[in-house]
Amino acid sequence: MAIFGSIIKSIIDLKETLTPEGEAVKDQEEVLVGLLKKAKDTAFGKKYNFQEILDSENVRKTFSDNVPYFDYNKLDKEWWHKYHDGEENVTWPGKPPYFALSSGTTGKSSKRIPVTEEMVEAIRKAGIKQVSALSNFDLPPDFFEKEIMMLGSSTDLQKAGDHEEGEISGISASNIPFWFRGYYKPGEEIAKIDEWDDRVQKIAENAEQWDIGALSGIPSWMELMLKKVIEHHNLKNIHEIWPNLQVYASGGVAFEPYEKSFNALLGKPIQVIDTYLASEGFLAVQERPDTNAMRLITDNGIYFEFVPFKPDYINQDGSLTEDAPVVALEEVKEETDYVLLISTVSGAWRYLIGDTIKFTDVAKKEIRITGRTKFFLNVVGSQLSVNKMNDAVQELENEFDIRIPEFVVAAKRGEDGEYYHNWYLGCEDKVEDDAKLAEALDNALKNANKNYKVARGKALKGVKVTTIDPNMFHEWNAFNKKKGGQVKMEKVMNEEKFAKWEKFLNDQNTTS
Template identity: 55%
Template sequence: MAVIGELIRKAIDVYGSLTSEPDPAKAQLDVLEHLLRKARLTAFGKKYNFTDILGSPDLVAAFQREVPTHDYNKLHNEWWHYLLEGHQNVTWPGGQSYFALSSGTTSTSKAIPVTDDMLDSIRKSGIEQVMSLKNFDLPADFFEKQILMLGSSVSLIEKDDHEEGEISGISAANIPAWFRGYYKPGLDIASIPDWDERVNRIAQEAPKWDIGSLSGIPSWIELMLKEVIAYNKLDTIHDIWPNLQVYTSGGVAFEPYRKSLESLLARPLTYIDTYLTSEGYLATQKRPETSSMALIVDNGIFFEFVPFTDENMDEQGRVKPDAQVLSLAQAEENVDYVLLISTVSGTWRYMIGDTVMITDKLRAEIKITGRTKHFLNVVGEQLSVHQMNQAMQKMQQQFDVEIKEFVVAAVRKDGEYINKWYIGTNRPVDNQPFTTALDEELQANNKNYKVARSKSVKGVEADVIPVEHFYRWSEEFKKLGGQAKIPRVMKEEDLREFEQYVSGLA
């Protein structure tokens, strides 16, 4: 019997029985009051009258009335550039030791402040996720196994008064001392900046480890597992890590990767989704009956929801100043919302760039449905990434292929708009039948797209290419691993550049 593991599991069960889930609406009010009170004497707090807001009988309404919504450019240009220059007490008390460099799905590099309070928040959210494991019926010996966290390098960039890196690298560099015995690949390997070298070292060291859990973005986890299997001449990853039972995903929808990932396993894993961004740890899956994630409502992040409609968004994909904005208490289930957050890192009514849908309001559970700028609506298609992912799952079944990556743009051809797709698969597929099936599937499930196809979208083209072409492009123009994500929707000029690059790989 795994005595230590049994003790840990019992401790988690006892902790869970002594704590109760917070009331989401009340917890959010408490968080907002805490944020305003702590930041009231910052330059931002004085500018927007935080002290007066705290005296208002309707805290949320006063906050929304006084403080404008922000995207990254607005916050950076008006406030955060002072932090990078070494100033303090700008949007949050004191300064900060870290900036998270965003390497998401846009080409613009972003530097997000990461305060000590945010690091504490991320650690607490991590503990909350661990505590929720009691709901997943895992055996006692699981709690003795190691956790392989595949993130970006913990070798951070040193600046005058702070360090910079991706949030996964910053978090790993600040893991508690008690956790380091469980954490793999360890700080030495995690410090290697080159992705290929880091993965090769993981493959070399893999036989020495007893991994019970994986954590990371699906595409990079899959590449790592393939390297470990190939280097060690295995059939599946369970040949070397027989106790692997859990995969904690995050950053992108997992379902498009499930089939290809499970081809590397001897048996399926327990899959747990999380929502860790450069701006904070926002949500985690707490129960096995659903793939939805529970917003972490009581830990330094205040959430707001903007209905994702043309009336609320401008042509650049930003929230309009007069947009309808709802608190969690006011929001409804099964509606696409643009997510705004205010946090202990000094982000205020900040458009994180994701769209979400509340699936269970009582539990504050959500699904990520897409990106505000990755919503195809150039000529009325109104296609969300969520709908695209669903269509790709149908294509996988219909054509018996693995579709791991794809990208689409509305482009001009012979003076008319068409939708041009590039689809990354594990084997060749005839382009024309695939195109027809994809077009029919999207029309069947999106009435706006069906109307657009009869009027403004004059054609659809889909080129099926090796998925490795996406990763080669990412390596050259973005980077492999960490939080780097491949976009789903591009502007026409960006797709043309992508098209030119992949045509040279043929």
């Protein structure tokens, strides 16, 4: 009998029972008022008259009417860069002790996103919510005695003047509470290794010493780590070395594209739980089984707004037009794509995080990540979002019985001067005919998206598919110095970036 595990499970069950489920809209009003009060005397708060907003009859509406939209480039250029010049009280009181480095998926250099002590605490509280939610899943008491493999970026943060820098997963892991350190793997020493490949090699070498019950990390990099462990120990699947593995907390991207290839590494089914930890904060967590949706965390230092995801409101660079309408939490509709805006205890205000989401259950405030604003392919009116692409690729997997964990697409002119959608599919299985894949992919997208079907009858001439080794996507990230951690593979490229991608592939073929 796992007595200690039973005690922990009982405490979690009791906490979940005693913690009342708040009213999300009321929670959000309180969060916004708290943010405005805290920041009203900052330079940003004075510029946008936070005190007047607080004194108004409708704080939420006055806030949205008086504070413009910001993406990273705008907020950094106008405000956040001042922190690096030694200024204080810029968009949040004092100076942030950390900056989260995030090159995202399309950026040429790292973004530096402020992380305050309040945000570190908010992420810790969200982590506790995640652990508490485990009481809703059918897990045995001894699960709560097993170790957790958290595969993030290096915890060896870099000192830069009066602050430290690193990816958000590294910042979070470097601040884990002392009582959790006995459960946390790969442990402090290995987690500090900066080079991704070296860190994963050390994990593989030490894997048999650990009794892993849960995994946490981005799917693409988690797959690579599991493959390395399996290869190093000459195993058939990961359960041969970690027989008690029962949970995988996925995060950052939709898990569905990786599901088939991920499951191929397992010896038995495990519970997949989605989480939404971004460089800007911990936004949502899956609280129950029988769904793949996550509940927004509405009472923990982040205020949410939503802009309908429509071509008229999105600029070419993925930013929002100034006249894009905003929708409040109580006004959202199910199965409608929205651009997500957040205001946070790190001094982000009406900030375009870059993700698109949809509500799968408005009453429960449950969402799914559907894509990125920059991953919206609309060069010739096709209006393809990433969730539509993911669905079509999954149809290919099922129809041809193959695994396609990665893909990238671009609209590109052919030699005939016409536009084609050029797809590279990272396929783990041998495919005899790429043309058949192209035809099936084209048909799946026509059936799923009427705008795409119209475009195919006019300006979009056709679809071209090339299957490649999925490792090429990881090597591309390495080539761009963006391997491991929070890095997500870009799904849509413009013609200029796509030309660099194809040159990279040609160079790889030449040297191989």
